[in-house]
Amino acid sequence: MKLLLIGFGVVGQGFAEILRDKAAELQQKHNFVAEIIGVVTASTGTLYRSNGLDIPALLEAAQGGSFALYPDQPGLRRGMTAGDMITAGDADVLVEVSPTDLETAQPALDYCHQALDAGLHLVLANKGPVALDYANLQAKARDKGLQMRYEATVMAGTPTMHLAEDALAGCAIRSARGILNGTTNYILTQMETGMSYDEALAQAQELGYAETDPAGDVEGWDAAGKVLILAKALFGGGLRLTDLDVSGITAISATDIAAAKAAGQRYKLIASATPAGGSVKATRLPLDDPLASIGGSTNAITLETDLLGDITLIGAGAGKLETGYALLSDLLAIQRRTSAT
Numbered sequence: 001m002k003l004l005l006i007g008f009g010v011v012g013q014g015f016a017e018i019l020r021d022k023a024a025e026l027q028q029k030h031n032f033v034a035e036i037i038g039v040v041t042a043s044t045g046t047l048y049r050s051n052g053l054d055i056p057a058l059l060e061a062a063q064g065g066s067f068a069l070y071p072d073q074p075g076l077r078r079g080m081t082a083g084d085m086i087t088a089g090d091a092d093v094l095v096e097v098s099p100t101d102l103e104t105a106q107p108a109l110d111y112c113h114q115a116l117d118a119g120l121h122l123v124l125a126n127k128g129p130v131a132l133d134y135a136n137l138q139a140k141a142r143d144k145g146l147q148m149r150y151e152a153t154v155m156a157g158t159p160t161m162h163l164a165e166d167a168l169a170g171c172a173i174r175s176a177r178g179i180l181n182g183t184t185n186y187i188l189t190q191m192e193t194g195m196s197y198d199e200a201l202a203q204a205q206e207l208g209y210a211e212t213d214p215a216g217d218v219e220g221w222d223a224a225g226k227v228l229i230l231a232k233a234l235f236g237g238g239l240r241l242t243d244l245d246v247s248g249i250t251a252i253s254a255t256d257i258a259a260a261k262a263a264g265q266r267y268k269l270i271a272s273a274t275p276a277g278g279s280v281k282a283t284r285l286p287l288d289d290p291l292a293s294i295g296g297s298t299n300a301i302t303l304e305t306d307l308l309g310d311i312t313l314i315g316a317g318a319g320k321l322e323t324g325y326a327l328l329s330d331l332l333a334i335q336r337r338t339s340a341t
């Protein structure tokens with residue numbers, strides 16, 4: 001499988017590390033062989049080689065801050081645009097891991113459409129295109145016999161979308177409710193131990209949980225993007241960001257957290273989606289609510305189904321390898337589905 005990556009930040013690098021470290025196991029167990037043939041970034045440069053880039057050298061150059069550090073190789077091309085890479089005809093999958101923009105989803109959204117037009121499958125960690133243009137992208141993918149997969153957009157590699165789509169196929173899902181942002185859950189957990197908001201946020205950034213602009217996390221918009229994605233994937237319909245009732249954790253002070261603790265309660269940023277709408281709200285939960293015990297960057301989601309009642313999934317909500325793994329799980333799913341047809 002030949003891959004083009006748009007973006008090469010925490011998630012892209014985590015994914016590349018997994019490919020580097022698990023290549024033999026993936027080939028042996030899953031007959032899965034992937035090559036990164038192109039990488040486009042806003043700040044580090046662009047690299048393209050139709051026979052595959054050297055992943056350790058790619059990671060080293062990225063960590064050094066510039067693809068100029070990547071050694072010359074036969075067939076290596078520097079400075080190509082994303083559009084040129086998409087239309088060059090070598091790639092099988094576009095992996096969109098550039099920062100999320102929930103207002104326009106651009107430039108990622110244009111790349112996604114170009115990739116589908118050119119016959120590439122799509123795998124996204126970028127939430128923008130999925131949250132804002134799900135129906136069009138999915139319809140185009142279906143018409144062309146291609147797949148759009150986006151496990152990374154909700155709860156990192158914790159298999160939320162795989163659960164809903166595969167394991168729960170045949171059940172109707174009526175609602176989804178949970179903790180869907182790792183950064184804010186980490187901050188709230190650390191603040192309960194007495195850490196300041198600023199220090200906890202700095203740690204969440206250091207650990208690779210926060211978005212490039214962490215305002216999106218702490219003001220609730222990252223979780224809202226996930227609510228939109230869940231609403232569209234689970235229920236269909238044309239919900240927009242402005243239809244959601246969204247607030248974050250910025251108004252919650254250390255005093256509020258201490259008061260909740262004294263009353264046997266805990267603040268959590270609770271996201272919910274139903275066919276009628278959705279919300280993201282900091283909520284005081286009693287300690288015996290199962291969601292109250294979800295700490296750190298861990299996330300949890302409860303899917304209400306018609307045949308099984310509630311199904312709750314708890315797992316990583318953010319992180320380098322945790323989100324990088326989501327991309328791998330989607331690529332393996334693409335391989336399974338394309339080899340089954």
Ligand code: HSE
Pocket residue numbers: 152153154155156180181182183184209210211217222317318319
């Ligand atoms: N910034 C996001 C979070 C990353 O903290 O949950 C995972 O989507």
